[in-house]
Amino acid sequence: MTTAAAPASHRVLARQPAVAPDRATHTDLTADCVYGPVPSRRYGTTLGLNLLPVDEKHCTLRCTYCQLGGENPRKSKTFPPIAQYARELGAALQALAATGTLRGHAIDALVFSGNGDATMHPDLTAAVDVTLALRERWAPGVPIVLLTGGTELVRADVRQAVARLDEVAVKVDAGSQQVFERLDMPWRPIALADIVAAASELPNAVVQTLLVQGSVDNTTPAEIDLWLGHLRTARPLRADVHTLDRPPIEKKLRKVPAVVLEAVAARARAEAGVACRTFAGGLDD
Numbered sequence: 001m002t003t004a005a006a007p008a009s010h011r012v013l014a015r016q017p018a019v020a021p022d023r024a025t026h027t028d029l030t031a032d033c034v035y036g037p038v039p040s041r042r043y044g045t046t047l048g049l050n051l052l053p054v055d056e057k058h059c060t061l062r063c064t065y066c067q068l069g070g071e072n073p074r075k076s077k078t079f080p081p082i083a084q085y086a087r088e089l090g091a092a093l094q095a096l097a098a099t100g101t102l103r104g105h106a107i108d109a110l111v112f113s114g115n116g117d118a119t120m121h122p123d124l125t126a127a128v129d130v131t132l133a134l135r136e137r138w139a140p141g142v143p144i145v146l147l148t149g150g151t152e153l154v155r156a157d158v159r160q161a162v163a164r165l166d167e168v169a170v171k172v173d174a175g176s177q178q179v180f181e182r183l184d185m186p187w188r189p190i191a192l193a194d195i196v197a198a199a200s201e202l203p204n205a206v207v208q209t210l211l212v213q214g215s216v217d218n219t220t221p222a223e224i225d226l227w228l229g230h231l232r233t234a235r236p237l238r239a240d241v242h243t244l245d246r247p248p249i250e251k252k253l254r255k256v257p258a259v260v261l262e263a264v265a266a267r268a269r270a271e272a273g274v275a276c277r278t279f280a281g282g283l284d285d
């Protein structure tokens with residue numbers, strides 16, 4: 001588990017770094033529904049949205065590199081009520097609208113991330129409704145992004161809810177089912193191909209892929225060939241390819257050199273026709 005400093009909600013940026021680490025993805029556990037601002041390599045300065053139980057990781061995957069660590073076996077399953085989430089988000093966006101900044105920072109995006117996967121919230125549709133309404137009222141034009149492991153996208157109601165967001169970043173960390181299971185360790189049996197098929201039905205999907213070598217290697221020619229097939233099926237707006245940023249739970253995983261990320265991105269553009277960005281420093285997700 002990553003050593004957590006202060007909870008994300010207590011971190012306030014002194015300044016925007018020239019190259020911001022992606023703290024809007026998955027880092028320390030938070031006790032709040034709304035936290036930040038936090039810097040993100042992908043999305044700029046973001047406000048984090050957490051629909052998961054406080055101070056507990058809640059996810060459908062157990063990625064071997066997760067910065068939230070393992071899950072608490074006694075997890076509460078007490079998701080924050082939508083009214084509480086709406087109060088916190090409304091207050092933050094109202095403060096942002098009043099001055100143009102929140103704790104000294106302009107906000108580039110609102111990002112569902114926090115303590116796991118927001119698609120697990122039992123009232124996801126209401127959460128999306130509230131977020132869209134508050135964004136329109138207090139922060140029009142600020143994009144809303146969801147980071148997800150993608151397993152719940154196989155449900156039509158979940159797809160319907162998240163299709164209304166500006167971007168859904170779906171994790172596709174492998175080409176083969178075997179490497180997907182070894183690297184991302186889903187809690188319940190699910191086919192990677194089903195996640196990819198579900199992503200293909202979204203108008204706003206972005207593929208996010210973490211490449212690693214070592215005890216699991218998703219950079220082999222066979223894995224990349226299969227991964228390119230997933231891109232051709234999913235037809236995402238874009239693919240974001242990154243690697244480890246901090247030491248993972250699985251100690252035998254290794255960061256991938258930038259030259260490998262670039263080679264994979266070049267193949268995504270040329271062979272799948274998908275725009276691709278690389279982040280050699282990782283995204284923490």
Ligand code: SF4
Nearest residue numbers: 059061062063066149
């Ligand atoms: S999807 Fe994100 S929060 Fe869930 S286990 Fe993987 S890295 Fe952690």
